[in-house]
Amino acid sequence: MNHTLLSNGRRIGYRSDGKSGGLPLVLLHGFCEDASVWDVFLPFLKQIRLIRVDLPGFGVSDPALTPGMDVYADAVCAVLNDLSLEQCVLVGHSMGGYAALEFAEKHPERLAGLGLFHSHPFEDGPERKEARRRGIEMLESGKRDLYVAQLFPGLFPEAYVKSRPEVIEALIQNGRRQSAEGIAAALEGMIGRKNHLDTLRGIECPVLFLLGALDTIVPPELGLQAAVVPSLAELQLLQGVGHMGMFEATEMCVEIVAGFWEFCANR
Ligand code: MLT
Numbered sequence: 578m579n580h581t582l583l584s585n586g587r588r589i590g591y592r593s594d595g596k597s598g599g600l601p602l603v604l605l606h607g608f609c610e611d612a613s614v615w616d617v618f619l620p621f622l623k624q625i626r627l628i629r630v631d632l633p634g635f636g637v638s639d640p641a642l643t644p645g646m647d648v649y650a651d652a653v654c655a656v657l658n659d660l661s662l663e664q665c666v667l668v669g670h671s672m673g674g675y676a677a678l679e680f681a682e683k684h685p686e687r688l689a690g691l692g693l694f695h696s697h698p699f700e701d702g703p704e705r706k707e708a709r710r711r712g713i714e715m716l717e718s719g720k721r722d723l724y725v726a727q728l729f730p731g732l733f734p735e736a737y738v739k740s741r742p743e744v745i746e747a748l749i750q751n752g753r754r755q756s757a758e759g760i761a762a763a764l765e766g767m768i769g770r771k772n773h774l775d776t777l778r779g780i781e782c783p784v785l786f787l788l789g790a791l792d793t794i795v796p797p798e799l800g801l802q803a804a805v806v807p808s809l810a811e812l813q814l815l816q817g818v819g820h821m822g823m824f825e826a827t828e829m830c831v832e833i834v835a836g837f838w839e840f841c842a843n844r
Contacts, residue, residue, distance in 0.1 A: 581637060584655040590637035591656045594619055595627035600689055600842040601665045602834070603628045603653065605673030607695075608763055609728055609752040611636030614670070617823055621831040625838055628665070630656050632676060634759020644765035649676035650683055657687060666841045668692030668785070668834055671795060671820065672763060678773035681780055690841030692785040692834060695792055695820050697799035698773035698806075709764040716757040716764075724760070725752035732820040734791045744824050777806040783844075784810045785837040787830065789818035811837060 581590050592612050595602075602625050606614045612629035613636070619627070632649045634640035641648040653676070657665060666689050669677035674696020681691050701709070715724045729748045730738045738745055777784060784807040788797040797814055804812045813833050815826055822830040 579637075580659070582655060582659045584652065585642075587633065587639040587641065588637065589633065589639075589652045589655055590631040591659075592629045593627065593660075594629070595623050595625050597626065599626050600838070601626040601628050601660075601662055602838045603630065603656070603665045603667045605630055605632060605649070605653070605667070605669035605676055606635065607669075607671035607673050608767070609635075609725055609755055609760055610670075610748070611751065611755065613751060614748075615823065617827050618831055618834070621828065622835060625835065628656065628660070632673065632763075634762050635755050640756060640759045640762055644762040644769070646676050646679040646766050646770045647683070648766070649673075650680035653677075653680050654684060654687070663687065664689045666690035666692065666838045668694055668837075669696055670694045670823070671696050672767060675767065675770050675773075678776055679770070682773065682776040685780060685782075688780075688782045689844075690783050690785065690837060691780065692787065692837060693800065693803075694785075694787045694830075694834070695789055695795045695822060697795055698777055698803050699799055700770060700772045701768060706768050709768050712764050713761045716761045719757075721757040721760065722753050725749055725755075728752065732794060733825065734817070734819045737819065737825055741824070774803065774806060777803060780807050782809075783807075783837070783841055785813070785833070786810060787813045787822060787833055788815065789820055789822055789825070790814055790816045791818060792820045794820040811840075
């Protein structure tokens, strides 16, 4: 079911599916995507209360007034409050993981589990920042469609792009429905994000690291380095998988995420 709420006069969209009660599993999408990126998980997760948020500037959520991962974390908080939910297991894909870490820093008591799905706690290096600035320039000069078309094939291993072009095409089409303003704000927010190693050091809930061995966007080494930091971590390194495990290895990723949720729910 689709919902919208107003937070500081801005609309935030989210979807609820699966079971009506129990510990919720909240899924955050990555860059240039929206909650629909998790559609592939739905048929497998009917036994869990599932909430998928459109981060500000994506899907039906209004762009935030200022960019930043804190704004995304606030949106997650607004959704939990809207549903009167005290705690959740929060899993974020890539940029959604950066937002989830920000949420973990601000609201640790609301987490029963934190999942970094092809994500990591480190800040951008100078080259990545520069590439993001070039992206913002492209978006500001009206080249949103070109930007999005170049982005998605690079998230998958080459063999997958060749064998499943329809998956990449659907992501490009969906990316083109996102506003240039929202995409640019996300780039700005990722440039400005901080290192969250200390957040992981202090975290009390279990942390899941799901990594793709062929991921060139979030190289697995970053996750491996971070996975030794929390007091309780689960590490899953998927061989043959790039940055988009929800498509590349759907059932395996569902099994890992559902297993992690179950572990957190039964502690
Ligand atoms: C994402 O998939 O969310 C982004 O590519 C992450 C990033 O660029 O760091």
